[in-house]
Amino acid sequence: MLKLEHLCKTFNPGTVNEKKALSDLNLHLAEGDFLTVIGGNGAGKSTMLNAVAGTFPVDEGRILIGSNDVTRLPEHKRAAYIGRVFQDPMMGTAPTMQIDENLALAARRGARRGLKWGLSREEKEVYFAKLKELGLGLEDRMTSKVGLLSGGQRQALTLLMASLKRPRLLLLDEHTAALDPATAAKVLEISDRIIRENHLTCMMITHNMRDAITYGNRLIMMNEGRIILDIAGEEKKQLTKRDLLDRFAALAGTQEETDAVLLS
Amino acid sequence: MTFFSSLLSSLPGAAAQGLIWGIMAIGVYLTFRILDVADLTVDGTLATGGATAVMLIRAGVDHRLALLVAFAVGLICGLCTGLLHTRCGIPAILSGILTQLALYSVNLRIMGNKANQALSVDKYPLTVSQRFVRELSLKNPLPLLLIITVCVIALLYWFFGTEKGSSIRATGANPAMARAQGIDTRACNVLGLMLSNGLVAFSGALLAQYQGSSDINMGRGSIVIGLAAVIIGEVIFGKLFVNFALKLLAVSFGAIIYYFVLQIVLQLGLNTNDLKLITAAIVALFLAVPYWKSRIHRQNHKTAGAAKGGTSC
Numbered sequence: 027m028l029k030l031e032h033l034c035k036t037f038n039p040g041t042v043n044e045k046k047a048l049s050d051l052n053l054h055l056a057e058g059d060f061l062t063v064i065g066g067n068g069a070g071k072s073t074m075l076n077a078v079a080g081t082f083p084v085d086e087g088r089i090l091i092g093s094n095d096v097t098r099l100p101e102h103k104r105a106a107y108i109g110r111v112f113q114d115p116m117m118g119t120a121p122t123m124q125i126d127e128n129l130a131l132a133a134r135r136g137a138r139r140g141l142k143w144g145l146s147r148e149e150k151e152v153y154f155a156k157l158k159e160l161g162l163g164l165e166d167r168m169t170s171k172v173g174l175l176s177g178g179q180r181q182a183l184t185l186l187m188a189s190l191k192r193p194r195l196l197l198l199d200e201h202t203a204a205l206d207p208a209t210a211a212k213v214l215e216i217s218d219r220i221i222r223e224n225h226l227t228c229m230m231i232t233h234n235m236r237d238a239i240t241y242g243n244r245l246i247m248m249n250e251g252r253i254i255l256d257i258a259g260e261e262k263k264q265l266t267k268r269d270l271l272d273r274f275a276a277l278a279g280t281q282e283e284t285d286a287v288l289l290s
Numbered sequence: 291m292t293f294f295s296s297l298l299s300s301l302p303g304a305a306a307q308g309l310i311w312g313i314m315a316i317g318v319y320l321t322f323r324i325l326d327v328a329d330l331t332v333d334g335t336l337a338t339g340g341a342t343a344v345m346l347i348r349a350g351v352d353h354r355l356a357l358l359v360a361f362a363v364g365l366i367c368g369l370c371t372g373l374l375h376t377r378c379g380i381p382a383i384l385s386g387i388l389t390q391l392a393l394y395s396v397n398l399r400i401m402g403n404k405a406n407q408a409l410s411v412d413k414y415p416l417t418v419s420q421r422f423v424r425e426l427s428l429k430n431p432l433p434l435l436l437i438i439t440v441c442v443i444a445l446l447y448w449f450f451g452t453e454k455g456s457s458i459r460a461t462g463a464n465p466a467m468a469r470a471q472g473i474d475t476r477a478c479n480v481l482g483l484m485l486s487n488g489l490v491a492f493s494g495a496l497l498a499q500y501q502g503s504s505d506i507n508m509g510r511g512s513i514v515i516g517l518a519a520v521i522i523g524e525v526i527f528g529k530l531f532v533n534f535a536l537k538l539l540a541v542s543f544g545a546i547i548y549y550f551v552l553q554i555v556l557q558l559g560l561n562t563n564d565l566k567l568i569t570a571a572i573v574a575l576f577l578a579v580p581y582w583k584s585r586i587h588r589q590n591h592k593t594a595g596a597a598k599g600g601t602s603c
Contacts, residue, residue: 079470105472118470120463123456131460134453135472141449144456187471 027227028055028078028195033087035073035251047073048084049251055229060221062238063231064270065248071231074248075197078229080104091194106136109188111181111201111217118184121173125164125183128172129153132187156186160216178209182216189220196221198230214241235267247274297557302423302432304553308546309435310418310496311515313442315523315545316538317489318516324450325462325482330386331371332490332516334393335364336509339491340498341400344409347499353417357495364491365484367393372480397506406505409498416499431500438496439542442489447535458482511566514573519545521576
């Protein structure tokens with residue numbers, strides 16, 4: 027479904043701030059895979075997701091979604107295949123627009139936007155039902171500005187927007203990191219439900235090892251722009267946090283680095 | 291008594307000017323509030339619209355057609371700024387300044403290398419003219435200007451409700467989100483700038499007809515007058531007018547109020563030369579107040595957090 031082949035990306039090349047964010051990264055995802063991604067700060071997790079989403083061009087390598095080579099496609103064109111939820115709850119929605127208007131924008135992802143009215147009556151009924159499923163009471167506030175919602179409500183709405191028009195790939199970039207633990211758990215639960223109900227292929231970055239183990243059918247650990255650990259299927263089901271830390275210590279070497287992953 | 295009678299007699303003129311500048315200010319609203327860009331092109335575009343209309347009418351073109359051509363020329367001015375910004379990576383403000391500067395030469399060319407061109411209502415049929423602003427007749431420009439304003443607002447209300455218009459609003463509200471939803475934010479920025487400058491040129495064409503001439507300097511500082519109208523409208527009607535069409539109407543009202551206040555201070559004996567200084571000061575003040583408010587708010591927030599002994603760092 028998703029193929030990343032020999033991806034390389036260096037930020038600020040030729041300066042003192044040069045940072046090799048991705049170095050020869052390879053990854054294949056099958057249809058319906060739910061991948062969780064862990065790794066320390068600067069391991070290249072977000073860079074990988076942003077490279078797939080097209081936030082910036084990669085230096086080398088190819089990105090294929092299905093049989094489509096999207097490597098040179100601009101961000102807004104790739105959006106036809108991709109749903110995204112960002113770490114910052116502010117980033118995924120238009121704060122000065124209404125809840126239903128935000129959903130209407132998302133419903134037209136990948137479609138041509140012409141001079142038809144931007145929000146039809148039939149759509150509103152669909153959104154009402156979908157918002158009700160979230161169980162946050164947002165269905166009664168459809169004409170409220172999104173800027174009035176809490177971080178958790180916004181992330182839930184962004185999730186709904188990302189999946190409203192079934193994406194071939196869903197990218198979750200630490201989308202619960204800015205939320206309090208209870209809200210984070212709730213948003214994660216909603217994510218999992220949406221992914222399973224729609225059989226979505228998904229990549230989720232998380233800093234929480236337990237979440238990385240609990241959710242998804244495959245787990246990768248990244249370090250210095252590479253995948254250093256890739257666990258799937260039965261092996262992942264049996265995985266414990268202790269295993270993960272031991273495996274990481276064995277691979278990355280020093281105790282300091284292990285602590286860095288654990289604490290970050 | 292003479293103060294009030296002369297003030298009263300100047301009000302129809304102020305209303306007409308306010309309505310014409312209101313259309314210009316609606317153009318400014320589109321970029322400043324919807325796209326979140328301060329577009330300085332408009333200082334040049336207003337004069338371009340005026341120059342285009344005057345020269346066309348002098349050449350025998352119908353005055354209504356001249357208005358439409360001025361609008362189209364405004365679209366092109368916006369296109370220039372838009373392309374400089376989105377395709378050449380030049381910051382929006384600088385792109386606007388570059389186009390504005392270039393337009394100065396273009397405007398002189400349009401006017402046959404003259405700094406101004408007269409357009410007498412005695413010689414040509416015009417859409418609106420200052421001559422009849424106090425007359426109780428069909429020639430009075432006020433009803434027509436009112437109708438034009440309502441039409442412009444209705445058209446914009448429709449457009450910004452469509453899928454295309456919604457994507458422009460999303461581009462201004464949150465470009466990252468817009469791109470993630472498949473919106474070409476560069477194209478939307480260009481389109482918004484075009485529409486805005488089209489309206490400004492249209493307003494300039496009306497203004498030139500109204501005052502019976504176009505002038506190379508007629509657009510100088512117009513961005514500030516436009517902003518003043520936007521801000522006055524928001525301050526007075528912000529709580530009342532939530533609907534998009536009403537917000538645009540508030541901008542038009544803001545421009546009318548601006549010209550009313552202007553007449554009052556002029557009648558009070560203020561030096562006309564100080565007007566731009568005062569306008570700039572008022573706009574600066576109104577732009578600063580929300581910022582100061584938010585800073586005070588944040589400081590209160592911080593001290594409250596510290597008092598609780600919060601663990602956040």
